[in-house]
Amino acid sequence: MDQKESWVTxxxxxxxxxxxxxxxxLRMNVETALREMGITADVDNTDVSSASSLNPDIIxxxxxxxxxxxxxxxxxxxxxxxxxxxxxxxxxxxxx
Amino acid sequence: MKFxxxxxxxxxxxxxxxxxxxxxxxxxxxxxxxxxxxxxxxxIRSFQKxxxxxxxxxxxxxxxxxxxxxVKEASVSLIQLKEPVSFGSTGxxxxxxxxxxxxxxxxxxxxxxxxLMKVLGNAENTEKLKxxxxxxEIKSLLN
Numbered sequence: 584m585d586q587k588e589s590w591v592t593x594x595x596x597x598x599x600x601x602x603x604x605x606x607x608x609l610r611m612n613v614e615t616a617l618r619e620m621g622i623t624a625d626v627d628n629t630d631v632s633s634a635s636s637l638n639p640d641i642i643x644x645x646x647x648x649x650x651x652x653x654x655x656x657x658x659x660x661x662x663x664x665x666x667x668x669x670x671x672x673x674x675x676x677x678x679x
Numbered sequence: 680m681k682f683x684x685x686x687x688x689x690x691x692x693x694x695x696x697x698x699x700x701x702x703x704x705x706x707x708x709x710x711x712x713x714x715x716x717x718x719x720x721x722x723i724r725s726f727q728k729x730x731x732x733x734x735x736x737x738x739x740x741x742x743x744x745x746x747x748x749x750v751k752e753a754s755v756s757l758i759q760l761k762e763p764v765s766f767g768s769t770g771x772x773x774x775x776x777x778x779x780x781x782x783x784x785x786x787x788x789x790x791x792x793x794x795l796m797k798v799l800g801n802a803e804n805t806e807k808l809k810x811x812x813x814x815x816e817i818k819s820l821l822n
Binding site: 599600601603604605607608609611612631644645646647648663664665666667668 | 725728729730731732733734735736737739741743744745746768769770771780782788789792793795796799800802805
């Protein structure tokens with residue numbers, strides 16, 4: 584791997600149906616979890632139809648929307664309870 | 680910004696479908712002029728198109744649409760359902776609390792979401808909201 588590439592910040596997208604409400608809630612909690620874990624990443628939120636084309640390293644979303652993201656080259660992480668910081672932390676730990 | 684004020688919270692509400700639940704939670708906002716009827720229609724269309732992804736925690740649904748669908752003011756209403764309703768969410772059904780989110784383009788949108796996260800980030804609060812019998816019990820959780 585090009586050494587430079589390993590320095591590129593990981594890109595994480597939190598995804599919901601419209602990219603307005605629930606993905607923003609998820610994003611704020613994911614940012615908090617990453618900060619606590621000491622991980623630097625570029626976190627953003629968007630709607631499900633534009634998620635794949637933005638080519639993120641990781642997509643975090645609900646089980647329902649994960650089904651419609653099948654086939655995306657990004658790694659998809661499912662979070663069931665967006666308010667459960669323990670679930671978000673362990674989902675991130677398992678997948679990063 | 681309007682966040683779970685007395686006149687946009689309704690307890691023990693009877694509904695039989697997710698659409699009806701979204702409709703009733705949305706009407707609390709449209710009755711006060713915070714969103715338009717077209718915004719409520721857009722919330723229901725979003726559910727029909729994208730499914731129950733906005734059921735983002737056990738028993739909790741946060742239906743919303745886009746600001747341009749008709750939001751006048753950043754706002755959150757709540758209906759507590761008398762009988763829980765299935766939205767088709769694999770992990771979080773049945774729904775007992777429906778928070779209709781009037782998503783605005785302003786900074787207030789972020790503030791409204793943060794307030795909601797503060798209340799719902801505490802699982803104990805969620806239980807209290809599900810069991811609340813009057814508005815005072817809800818108000819005590821908001822401070």
